[in-house]
Each structure stands twice: as structure tokens, then as C-alpha cells.
Amino acid sequence: MQLHVVNKSPFEKSTFESCLLHVKKGSSILFIEDGIFAALNKGKFSEKVKNALENYKIYALEPDVNARGMKNKVMDGIKLIDYSGFVDLAAEHDAVQSWL
Amino acid sequence: MQLHVVNKSPFEKSTFESCLLHVKKGSSILFIEDGIFAALNKGKFSEKVKNALENYKIYALEPDVNARGMKNKVMDGIKLIDYSGFVDLAAEHDAVQSWL
Amino acid sequence: MKFGILINEGPYTHQATDSAYQFTKAALEKGHEIFRVFFYHDGVNNATKLTEPPQDDRNIVNLWSALAKEHNLDLVVCVAAALRRGIQEENLAEGFRISGLGQLIESGIQADRMITFGD
């Protein structure tokens, strides 16, 4: 299984939607940089992400969440990790795909 | 009235949709660079653009259309212009807004 | 009519500077005046004389330098953005000068139309 890294805001770019269309069940998705805006509560994409949680393990990079002042808005079920956790995820999966 | 310049593919970025939401009736919209993909027939955004033609004058930069091999696909009602025409449009309108 | 141009992206990676160049050339050919071309953000990377693209590709830096020479264009690179990105007098191409952001505001005031090219 692979690790899919999304670094774009879903409001700005279609990257996250393309990722969802092409990720195999059981894979992991990690939001970093402006990608973390997909991980938040109560937004236009929250329902889509909530559904995705049933098929994928979803993570968000806490340093990027905190930088943007979104600490208390992360959706339940999304696991916050730091750079060390990012390294662990990359090591644990067979390959890393960056959705640039 | 103002000239609104869109240089992003509507498939990749939400720029064009934001432009449509914020442009006053009677304004002009010019597609340049990857923005020209919004000006094409038979795609996911064609219907939206066709409707927009009722409220706005819409142009596409022919050099960018031809570069991408889309010469025969531009929607009826969208006027093709070259760089000289781009300059004319900029001069004729009160201000130019680039949707970056 | 007097145009002011703002370029926010560097050469090659984005088409912004190509588009700006074609627009500027067309405006000059039609007899318009270009008050100033201001380079900001990664746009400052258009001003390095160390650029050497492949033989069969355009040399964007040289295109700007030549256009500036021919039409006495004012090509201004933002000093703060330039220092962040390694553009200094020692690698500055001909026809460009480094100055402050005030030059951009002045361009907005003096020019009849301001046009931004970027990503």
C-alpha cells in the first residue's frame, strides 16, 4: 500500500479530488502544507473527507495545521503527526506518491 | 467596465469559477495561457461558459489556443484575438484584473 | 496610452513572463508607452545574466534586455524579493535595475493601465 501526499488546498486546486478518484482502498492519505485545509471541520469538503475516512487512513501534518491557525478545527478521525511521523509513514508504505 | 484575465485551467484551479462569481454583467473575460481550456467545446465547463456568454464578452488568446493544439475546438461566440488585440482590450477597459 | 507591467513569476517555469513579453512588444508596436516593467516575487529571477537555455529555446532574459535597449524600457527588480532569491548587482543582466517596491506603486499611479502577469 502506498502513501499519497496532498499539498494543495481543495478549494484552490482539483488535486485532492483527483487523488480520491485514484487511490486504492486501504491506502493512506497525508495532508501537508496548504493540503491541510481539506482536513477541517464544517467546510465544503468536510463531508467528502468524512466519507473517505471509511476507506482510507487519513493524516494531517500538525506543524502545517498549527502554522495556519487551524489547531482546533481538524476533523475527528484524522490523525495529526509531526515530521518524524511523516518519515515513519514514508518508511512503512511501499511507495510515496506526491500529488503535485 | 473591466477586463478580467484568466490564465488557469478550470480543470486544475478554481480561479475561473471565482471570476464568474465576482464579475459584473457587461464585463469582458479574456482567457490566456492554460485558461484557454475553459473556452473549448464539449468539456465539463462548456455549459457554464455558454451561459456566461449571455452576460459577458468572452475572448481567448489565439496564440495560446494554437500552441495547445485546440484550434478547432473553441466554442462559438468566443472571439479569438492575438497579442495586439489583448493590448486593445486592455486599453479599451477601465482596468485589468488578473485572476492569479 | 501608458501601461505599467507587473511580473510575478520567473522564466521558463511559468508562461507569465513570456505572455508579459509578448504583450509589451505588441503594445510598443502599436505606439503605446510602457511606463515601467516591475519584477516581483519569483519574477526577479528574470533578471539573472547567468541564464543559458538550450540553443533551440528562447533566452527570456536576453529578450527583455534587447527590448529594453531598443525602446529605452525601465526594467525594475524589487530589491527585497531579489535578495531573498539571490539576484544582486553581480549577476544582474543588462537593462535591469534593482530598486524598491515604491517603484511599483509609482507605476500604478503614473500608468493609465496596470497589468499583472503571474501564476
Added chain:
Amino acid sequence: MKFGILINEGPYTHQATDSAYQFTKAALEKGHEIFRVFFYHDGVNNATKLTEPPQDDRNIVNLWSALAKEHNLDLVVCVAAALRRGIQEENLAEGFRISGLGQLIESGIQADRMITFGD
């Protein structure tokens, strides 16, 4: 485990190189090996020694140079992409070297995991 890193964007404009730096540092701290950091596209702009950001900002170029020195990192800048963007030996920062795209493929072959940072 051996990681290969690919960086496609320049400093400051995109967070890509910051993220790559933090990832690389964390991997080294956990005892992993970094086979190579390869700079492509605008990523080559991370390698200019003329960068001078404001005092209160990070100096990304120096961060990479220092990390390379401490951990004997191989920082490789793509020669074709570098020439397009004005990066040459004369403005190359300490710890970086200029080489061909083959070094990126080799990194993909030798490293256990390849990770790309970009826009």
C-alpha cells in the same frame, strides 16, 4: 532505510523546500540515510549563494549547506534546469554540486523510498 529526495520548487515562493528540509532533518535524526537530494525545475534556485533573506527570516540555502556539511549529504542540482535559470558554478552555494538528470534516476534505483516535494 535509504531515502531519495526530489525538490521541484525554489526557496520562499513555495513551501516545498521547507517541507523537504524538515523531512530530511527528521529522517536523519531517526537514523535513516539520505541517499541524495536532487534539485530540479525551479528547485535549482535553492542552490544560489547570493541569497540574502531579511534578518528575521530563515536562510534556506544556508540551512541546506549546513545540513549537508553535518551529515555529508549529496545535494545535486540538475545542470540543464540550472542553466535555464542562471545557476552556475560561480554562484553555487557550498555543499551543492551540479550534475545530470541521471543522478535522479540513480537515486530512484538506489533509494528505498523516493519522495517528491513541489507545487
Added chain:
Amino acid sequence: MSEEASGVVKKFLYINRKAPYGTVYALESLEVVLIAAAFDQDVSLAFFDDGVYQIAKGMDTKAIGQKNFSPTYKALGDYDINKIYVSKESLDARGLSKDDLMDLKYEDEDDDWAEKDSIHIVNSEELADLMDSQDVILSF
């Protein structure tokens, strides 16, 4: 307009549609706005799409190694930059409200220095009107 057009006051609008930190546009746009304050022009700022995240409160950038430049927005009022327009639709789409934004204020010299809100929440039609009334629009 003549070459010597000193004293000209134009309407400048700075459009901010990108999130902070992922790209540098927010920071470098702010740097332009601070310089612009010295030019006695009629300056407005618009925040919409992901630009609304630029003025969110509670930013803590230590762990990403970047400087938190958001306090600078609070200084804009002191530079007589107090027309800040924020899109209601953009906030709504992101599940945000005005409470999630920094409290940007200014002191109104025409009203006995009363402290007033710089932020005006506007809908897309009002934003369209605002944009349509400008002389110069700078987008980053």
C-alpha cells in the same frame, strides 16, 4: 494623465486569494501594502477564496520554520489602511466566521479617534462592485 501628476489619488485594490505559508504571495503582498501606505493613495484590501486564511487568528509557525507574519496585519490600521473586505461566501465555504479572523481595528481621526473595525464582511455582489470601481488592481 500628465507626467507630473503629483497629487493624483487613485483607488488601489490589493486582491488576496491565496493561503499563507504554502506560498509566499501573502507575505510579499503585505510588504507591498505597507509600502503603499506611504503614497497617500486610496487603498483597499480584499480577501477572498483561500485568501481569507491569511487573516485567521491563532497562527503558530514555529514547527515549520517560517516567521509568523500575521501580527503585521494588525498594524495596518496605524498606516491608515482600514478598508478590508472579506468574502462571506469564502468564509462560509470554509466553515469560518468573523470570530475566526484576527480583530483588525483602526482609530478614526474624523470621529474623535474612536476605535472601529477595519474588516467588512461582504457578499460576492458587493465584492464585484468594489472591484469594478477601482483604478488599479494588484493581484498576487
Added chain:
Amino acid sequence: MSEEASGVVKKFLYINRKAPYGTVYALESLEVVLIAAAFDQDVSLAFFDDGVYQIAKGMDTKAIGQKNFSPTYKALGDYDINKIYVSKESLDARGLSKDDLMDLKYEDEDDDWAEKDSIHIVNSEELADLMDSQDVILSF
């Protein structure tokens, strides 16, 4: 894997999701693929989202002052790069069909040098399987 892992053959996938000319990624990605051909690895290319525009036919770039690099894709077959996957959904969304793409072919040495199509139109599930089976994914 040992330091001296010569003879290792890995599955490399090059993902192309961006349109040509608006940005340089398409061109510089192609430059990587051409170099990769010399390394005897198992190379595949995927074109989806706006990446499908990279292999559209009929490009004429004279008026934008850029080089038309699309003929280079036709040379890929000569470098034994013939596994090119194109998303059906991405074509459909753009009103494109295989006829709008360049005719990319190769000669199959295992089949008496018969000329064959390099392009395979796949759906998103097949693309997901393809991606999931790779050792190295390079995205530009």
C-alpha cells in the same frame, strides 16, 4: 538493497497531470523520461487530469515564442518507452477522444517488429492499480 545494486530493475512511473506551455513541467518531465530510458528500468508514463493535453496533436507554438516539443513524444517508442497510460475520465471531462491525441507507436521486437500502439486508454480504477504497483513514482 545493497550499495552495489547494479542490475536492479525497478518499476518507475512518471505522472503527468499538468498542461503544456502554461508551465514547464511537461517539458522537463519529458527530459527526465528520455534520460531514464538509458537506465534499463521498467518505465511507465501516466497522463491524466490536464496532463492529457501534453499529448494532444496539432500544436503550433510559433506565436507564443516557445518551442513545440510535442514531436519528442513520438520518439519515445524508439527508446523502448511504450507503456503510456491515458485516463479515459480525464479525456471525457475535456471532450477529447483518442483521435485528438498524437499517434504514439513502437515496434515490438518480440513480435517481429510489428508496429503497436503505445497509448493505452484506462479508467481510474486501472490507473489506481497501475500506481499501486510501482516502486518509484515521480510527479512533476
